[in-house]
Amino acid sequence: MSSKRKIILMIAVLCTALPDIGAGTATPAIALVAKAMPDVNKSLIQMIVSIPSVCLIFFPPVYAALTRYVKKKKLLLLAFILMLAGSIGPTIFNDIYLILACRFIMGCGNGIIMPITIDLIIDMYEGHERQSMLGYAAAVTSIGGILFQVLGGVMGSINWHYCFLATCVSVPCYLFALIFLPDVPIPVSDEGSRKFEVRKCMKPSLLFLGGFMIVWEMMYFVFLTNISLYLVNAGIANAAQVGVITSTVTVGGMIMSVLYGPIVRVFHEKVLPFAYLVTACGFLVICLGHTALVMGMGALLIGIGYGISAPCQLNLASNLIPREYASVATSVCYTARGIGGFVSPLVITAVCAAAGTAQEVFPFRLAAGVLAVFGVLMIVYLRKMRIKINT
Incomplete structure (x- = not known):
């Protein structure tokens, strides 16, 4: 070509x-x-x-x-x-x-x-x-x-x-x-069939990754759904500053997405747990910060984590099952993200009610802790799968 x-x-x-x-x-x-x-x-x-x-x-x-x-x-x-x-x-x-x-x-x-x-x-x-x-x-x-x-x-x-x-x-x-765009042929299995074989495409490893993505998206939506109210009610930032802080996440994600290829070629499978832990650090900064500048730094870290994890998880999913079932892997990822984003406000509200705490800084503390734990679990998961993300 x-x-x-x-x-x-x-x-x-x-x-x-x-x-x-x-x-x-x-x-x-x-x-x-x-x-x-x-x-x-x-x-x-x-x-x-x-x-x-x-x-x-x-x-x-x-x-x-x-x-x-x-x-x-x-x-x-x-x-x-x-x-x-x-x-x-x-x-x-x-x-x-x-x-x-x-x-x-x-x-x-x-x-x-x-x-x-x-x-x-x-x-x-x-x-x-x-x-x-x-x-x-x-x-x-x-x-x-x-x-x-x-x-x-x-x-x-x-x-x-x-x-x-x-x-x-x-x-x-x-x-x-x-x-x-060229007309990509309809994929067929090795046996020449177009029918799904559940045992080949719905592997436990893919479903586990889907579970990770549900939790990841739930925690990411903690930022999207809570940051504005928290910053304004706490007197940390006004509406204009909140707009700048929230856009920092997008900017950080965009920059890291562009750099994702070179990064993953250097760090291989370590890059995904790193993304989880960086995002956890971003939420921790928000918990500890008291100025708009510090909040912007926390938002930037969350954006960096998102910019790495989003393409990384999609690529990992495609490596877990035969190539002719790649559409299934992609759909599992997007469905998991949709579920996580949808249930996030419901789950966070329920957890806050169960803990008897106001929905102020607590959701950010929860997100920091959960992502740190799941970052460690991701290390275990990748070792169990014995797969390199740059394959």
């Missing part, structure tokens, strides 16, 4: 890594939507943000099954149509239930697009190239998250309907991907 063709292929694959996972475009305009619908229950309005993320729990397994019968390029086209319909619909309707239905449609599209990016990388790249591409994809997703939030806020300030259209900025990217 010529160098020009390689560059075009790389751009086409990375163009699929720009999905808005549901929160990005709508979050900045939620207050405006609530103001425009004063008679609608606030929990229903908040579901505008949560429904696409909940779809991430259920749809990746459906995607994995579809890959046995439908080519991934056709699935990408289907996802593109679903996302476009789910983005345009809320600009037309004023009924909350119709808007939520559109967000569900968009969530189904997300449930296809997010795992398909990783699948394409696994299909088309090997070794060090795969490592670098996984990192680049995570970085592009981070850039997309920033872009969608900014555009959603700006367009929502004009009219709350318009915030949903911010996702349409990715249309040229998906068109580029559909034009230049």
